[in-house]
Amino acid sequence: MARKTVFIDFSKCIECRACEVACEREHNGMSFISVFEWQEMAAMALNCRHCEKAPCVEVCPTNALYRDKDGAVLLAPQKCIGCLMCGIVCPFGIPELDLINKIMGKCDLCAHRRAEGKLPACVETCPTDALLYGEFNEIIRKRREKFTEKTIELAKTGENIQLTGV
Amino acid sequence: MSERLVPVVCPYCGVGCRLYIRSVDGYPVGIEYAKDIPNISNELGKLCPKGNAVVEYLLAKDRLKKPLKAKEQGKFVEISWSEAIKEIAERLKAYAKDDPNQLMFFGSARTFNEPNYLIQKLARMLGTNNVDHCARLCHAPTVTGLKAVFGAGAMTNTYKDIEEANVIFIIGHNYAETHPVGFRYVLKAKERGAKVIVADPRFTRTAWFADIYLQHYPGSDIALINGLIHVIIKEKLYDERFVRERCVGFDEVVSAVEKFTPEFVEKVTGVPAELIVEAARTFATAGKGVITWAMGLTQHTHGTDNVRLLGTLSAICGYQGKEGAGCAPMRGQNNVQGACDMAALPNVFPGYQAVTDPEKRKFFEEFWGVELSGEVGLTTVEAAYAADKGKVKAYYVMGENPVISEANANHVMHTLERLEFMVVQDIVPTPTMEFADIVLPAAAMLENEGSITNTERRVQWSFQAAKPPGEARPDWWIISEVGKAIGFDKTGSGGFVYNDAADVLREINACTPQYRGITPERLKENLAGLHWPCPSPDHPGTRVLYKEKFLTPDGKAHLAAVPEYRGPVEMPDEEYPFLLTTHRYVGMYHTATMTMRSEALKKRWSEPLAEIHPEDAEKLGIKSGDWIKIETRRGAYPIKAKVTRAVKKGVIAVPWHWGANVLTNDALDPVAKIPETKACACKVVKITEEDAKRLMEKLPPVIPKIEVVRG
Numbered sequence: 074m075a076r077k078t079v080f081i082d083f084s085k086c087i088e089c090r091a092c093e094v095a096c097e098r099e100h101n102g103m104s105f106i107s108v109f110e111w112q113e114m115a116a117m118a119l120n121c122r123h124c125e126k127a128p129c130v131e132v133c134p135t136n137a138l139y140r141d142k143d144g145a146v147l148l149a150p151q152k153c154i155g156c157l158m159c160g161i162v163c164p165f166g167i168p169e170l171d172l173i174n175k176i177m178g179k180c181d182l183c184a185h186r187r188a189e190g191k192l193p194a195c196v197e198t199c200p201t202d203a204l205l206y207g208e209f210n211e212i213i214r215k216r217r218e219k220f221t222e223k224t225i226e227l228a229k230t231g232e233n234i235q236l237t238g239v
Numbered sequence: 240m241s242e243r244l245v246p247v248v249c250p251y252c253g254v255g256c257r258l259y260i261r262s263v264d265g266y267p268v269g270i271e272y273a274k275d276i277p278n279i280s281n282e283l284g285k286l287c288p289k290g291n292a293v294v295e296y297l298l299a300k301d302r303l304k305k306p307l308k309a310k311e312q313g314k315f316v317e318i319s320w321s322e323a324i325k326e327i328a329e330r331l332k333a334y335a336k337d338d339p340n341q342l343m344f345f346g347s348a349r350t351f352n353e354p355n356y357l358i359q360k361l362a363r364m365l366g367t368n369n370v371d372h373c374a375r376l377c378h379a380p381t382v383t384g385l386k387a388v389f390g391a392g393a394m395t396n397t398y399k400d401i402e403e404a405n406v407i408f409i410i411g412h413n414y415a416e417t418h419p420v421g422f423r424y425v426l427k428a429k430e431r432g433a434k435v436i437v438a439d440p441r442f443t444r445t446a447w448f449a450d451i452y453l454q455h456y457p458g459s460d461i462a463l464i465n466g467l468i469h470v471i472i473k474e475k476l477y478d479e480r481f482v483r484e485r486c487v488g489f490d491e492v493v494s495a496v497e498k499f500t501p502e503f504v505e506k507v508t509g510v511p512a513e514l515i516v517e518a519a520r521t522f523a524t525a526g527k528g529v530i531t532w533a534m535g536l537t538q539h540t541h542g543t544d545n546v547r548l549l550g551t552l553s554a555i556c557g558y559q560g561k562e563g564a565g566c567a568p569m570r571g572q573n574n575v576q577g578a579c580d581m582a583a584l585p586n587v588f589p590g591y592q593a594v595t596d597p598e599k600r601k602f603f604e605e606f607w608g609v610e611l612s613g614e615v616g617l618t619t620v621e622a623a624y625a626a627d628k629g630k631v632k633a634y635y636v637m638g639e640n641p642v643i644s645e646a647n648a649n650h651v652m653h654t655l656e657r658l659e660f661m662v663v664q665d666i667v668p669t670p671t672m673e674f675a676d677i678v679l680p681a682a683a684m685l686e687n688e689g690s691i692t693n694t695e696r697r698v699q700w701s702f703q704a705a706k707p708p709g710e711a712r713p714d715w716w717i718i719s720e721v722g723k724a725i726g727f728d729k730t731g732s733g734g735f736v737y738n739d740a741a742d743v744l745r746e747i748n749a750c751t752p753q754y755r756g757i758t759p760e761r762l763k764e765n766l767a768g769l770h771w772p773c774p775s776p777d778h779p780g781t782r783v784l785y786k787e788k789f790l791t792p793d794g795k796a797h798l799a800a801v802p803e804y805r806g807p808v809e810m811p812d813e814e815y816p817f818l819l820t821t822h823r824y825v826g827m828y829h830t831a832t833m834t835m836r837s838e839a840l841k842k843r844w845s846e847p848l849a850e851i852h853p854e855d856a857e858k859l860g861i862k863s864g865d866w867i868k869i870e871t872r873r874g875a876y877p878i879k880a881k882v883t884r885a886v887k888k889g890v891i892a893v894p895w896h897w898g899a900n901v902l903t904n905d906a907l908d909p910v911a912k913i914p915e916t917k918a919c920a921c922k923v924v925k926i927t928e929e930d931a932k933r934l935m936e937k938l939p940p941v942i943p944k945i946e947v948v949r950g
Contacts, residue, residue: 085426087422087448087825088444088825089287089415089416089825089826090288090826090843091290091291091419093839094288094839094843095286097839098270098291098292098839115447197272197283198285198286198287198290198291200281200285200286200419200420200422200423201422201426202423223432
């Protein structure tokens with residue numbers, strides 16, 4: 074099965090940070106997605122990519138980091154020793170240290186919600202559909218389809234089409 | 240243990256999103272998105288950050304749990320409900336016997352329709368029309384302005400129409416931040432190919448998505464809109480047939496906009512002439528267009544004229560009475576529309592029936608069984624000045640926080656100190672409570688049930704999801720108890736005897752033409768709610784207004800001609816060289832009483848920042864993060880600076896949730912009586928942190944500590 078994760082279409086992000094608040098609610102006061110303001114106005118959400126070749130999983134000395142059946146990288150808290158290796162090797166700086174329990178915390182793609190057949194909370198709440206849950210190639214294919222449809226439509230109405238960036 | 244999912248309406252902004260509260264034995268433990276309810280205003284159950292954090296404020300540690308009585312200012316003793324109700328009833332009765340106009344009642348746009356109906360009923364049965372609510376401070380010009388043009392003051396269309404439009408003109412309104420879920424429909428339209436025009440003095444997150452962005456000076460809206468109309472008329476882009484058949488007053492408009500050439504408008508507003516021409520062409524030729532606005536447009540001394548001009552702009556383009564078009568005022572609080580419909584307003588009975596109309600008055604005199612006053616009552620700002628003169632002596636404030644929300648807050652506080660008697664009914668301590676004689680603990684919206692009307696006239700039923708804390712009671716219960724104690728204890732419409740909120744709604748059905756078919760049974764069954772007008776129990780509700788005719792006496796749209804340009808009453812001068820404007824944050828809500836009690840929101844939007852242009856900042860030697868003092872003719876306010884190009888040179892933008900209204904101007908719009916909160920002159924100086932702390936102590940605290948003493 075193709076591995077699904079959360080992607081962001083940052084042309085739609087309004088930096089409302091609903092995803093952060095939703096994640097925080099689902100994960101006992103810790104948010105594993107962060108929205109950054111970029112060049113004063115544009116915004117971008119950064120979250121765990123659940124990498125294909127995940128360095129965090131590779132380096133974990135206790136095998137506390139593992140993949141579940143959907144391919145999400147999860148953390149088994151009872152195995153975590155808080156050595157911070159995963160945080161250091163992660164190119165996105167995703168795993169965070171839970172200062173009270175001295176173990177790491179990271180995005181689990183809302184495992185408890187997926188078990189009930191629901192989407193991760195951040196995706197479910199995003200008011201502008203900037204966050205997408207899916208398989209990367211599937212999302213790209215859909216975008217391509219949409220773009221083609223639009224082009225055909227525009228061609229039908231006879232408007233002057235400018236295909237920039239193609 | 241019994242876990243339930245209770246469908247409620249979000250207690251925050253006017254979009255009226257549905258969600259489920261996960262409740263275990265009456266305790267709220269979480270939320271779930273309402274993905275399975277079709278046709279609700281938040282498609283697929285989407286929620287903004289505030290909606291995601293709704294449970295947190297319910298669990299605030301400082302929720303009011305018992306009625307309190309003041310020993311001295313700010314110090315209270317606990318009393319029982321019966322004592323509190325008895326004292327309130329006696330005091331109100333005494334003032335009413337003397338002269339009912341000594342009383343002033345505040346309804347609330349943050350609670351259900353039912354308590355708003357009851358509070359105005361109470362005021363009117365006591366013999367006064369002095370009842371108002373915070374719509375006066377946000378959308379009063381929308382009501383008066385749209386009424387003048389179209390005959391009624393509500394949104395003419397729905398969110399669905401925004402999605403279907405080909406052009407969306409957003410003015411004086413940071414749509415993406417104030418109503419993120421509503422903005423979803425703008426983005427969906429844009430994805431379909433619609434054009435977005437944004438006019439705002441700040442380069443907001445909404446402006447980021449604009450195809451055409453017009454950055455005008457605060458308060459120069461009349462010139463800007465007249466300029467657009469000028470171009471549309473000059474280039475004959477208007478809908479000739481629509482104007483001929485359904486509008487009157489077009490010739491006056493033609494002559495009124497004569498002098499508003501793009502060049503003139505450029506001088507006044509600071510928007511390049513060619514952009515004005517482009518915006519006008521884009522708007523008029525799109526075929527289907529929606530205009531949305533909010534406080535940036537209305538909070539001016541010429542707010543009513545602004546709205547009338549927008550109505551005119553929409554009408555001459557033929558964007559009325561059809562799907563995918565219309566005028567969409569965006570309400571800030573969850574039930575502004577409902578509180579207006581229920582007539583928590585000084586000039587109308589429920590359903591916008593004028594108190595001055597003898598026929599309507601006669602109906603309500605028979606309905607309530609008392610003699611009613613035909614004299615238009617006082618608005619909030621007028622009441623503050625009347626109280627200053629000693630004419631108004633008692634306030635009954637339900638779910639309002641005038642100390643933070645009213646313009647020129649220093650004057651308001653001075654007024655509240657002078658009052659002889661004040662009742663404040665709320666869910667948490669507010670700075671207004673400092674001045675109260677009696678404090679009543681109310682149940683929060685999610686802790687009781689009732690109907691609520693969102694921006695798009697959609698009436699929805701919200702169910703009880705949690706138990707109120709301590710002895711807190713629903714608003715409708717409190718007011719009906721006060722009513723009964725005063726002596727209005729008959730059953731039926733002549734008294735205040737009700738079993739539940741549904742009982743009150745049945746009474747509303749009987750006296751409000753628009754709500755006649757919106758019965759509690761229908762609302763409880765149909766979670767998506769009904770759009771008013773809904774004149775009979777088998778009527779499906781109305782999505783688009785004015786399909787055949789407008790609600791003006793002759794059925795035509797009365798186009799507005801505003802030939803004179805007026806800016807803000809207080810323009811920058813040598814002493815006060817900057818123009819101050821206020822705005823809001825996406826994660827904060829109004830006077831922050833609810834949002835500042837939510838950890839998730841408080842940590843993300845922890846403090847206000849004053850936006851200032853880099854060139855101005857350099858001249859004053861200010862860097863981002865420095866403390867500055869903003870001073871106007873009415874007060875001073877310390878705040879940290881944020882240097883950004885989002886504002887125009889000469890403009891300072893401040894979020895108002897934390898009490899910046901000590902600065903703002905309370906000059907009134909003559910028709911709508913709204914104060915000019917959005918623009919005034921100010922000066923800015925850099926100060927040290929110690930100075931800032933000292934200044935801060937003089938301001939009302941956003942989260943006050945209510946001191947409860949013994950005995």
